[in-house]
């Protein structure tokens with residue numbers, strides 16, 4: 001699903017060059033549940049932006065689902081993001097004026113899925129995350145855990161090749177965070193490929209495999225077998 005070879009991202013401030021990502025090598029197979037863990041400033045956002053096709057590397061090769069990413073224009077990258085990746089964020093990033101159902105329908109609007117089909121698929125995705133009785137609620141009428149469930153349904157509704165989650169439990173209390181992690185385990189069991197980015201070692205340890213990042217250097221470490 002993901003293959004990165006010798007990927008670097010360098011920021012230059014004055015005469016100083018800083019490797020936010022330093023010759024990173026990374027391979028993630030179809031159907032894996034992998035965490036990427038590192039402290040603040042280690043390069044997680046930089047790596048996430050490259051994996052998520054929000055940014056391109058300065059050097060090296062990144063292949064996502066068989067496509068070499070660095071050769072694409074901004075417009076094509078947007079298309080790849082929309083078709084291949086489901087994003088989940090710490091702050092949920094739901095639209096406040098839309099209902100739960102409308103938020104989940106939105107990525108399908110961008111894919112030109114028709115009204116009736118779109119609604120049915122959004123309802124099914126919300127049922128999978130246990131929110132059938134909250135379809136017409138707006139984000140402000142939902143708890144943090146429920147809002148994250150809506151965001152997960154929105155990420156899943158396009159059946160993306162990759163689910164990319166950035167600190168998905170960062171704004172949730174411990175118990176709610178565990179419920180969201182349980183949902184990730186269900187999604188993994190259903191065959192989804194999940195990459196979870198976090199600074200929290202306990203959260204990272206729940207994935208099947210953890211990749212560590214420190215000062216832009218990526219190291220693989222098997223946590224669970």
Ligand code: ADP
Nearest residue numbers: 011019020038039040041042043044045046047
């Ligand atoms: P993390 O997400 O783990 O906190 P980042 O990927 O945000 O780490 O940052 C990695 C390093 O790159 C840090 O030292 C950070 O200061 C630096 N950095 C990130 N973005 C920029 C930028 N736009 N300009 C300059 N330096 C940056």
Ligand code: ADP
Nearest residue numbers: 124125128129152153156157159160187190192
């Ligand atoms: P089924 O056996 O009914 O086909 P699967 O669990 O195999 O169900 O999943 C079918 C599709 O639904 C898959 O493409 C998967 O990406 C998607 N899916 C899985 N889990 C969820 C979820 N929690 N929310 C929305 N869609 C999901």
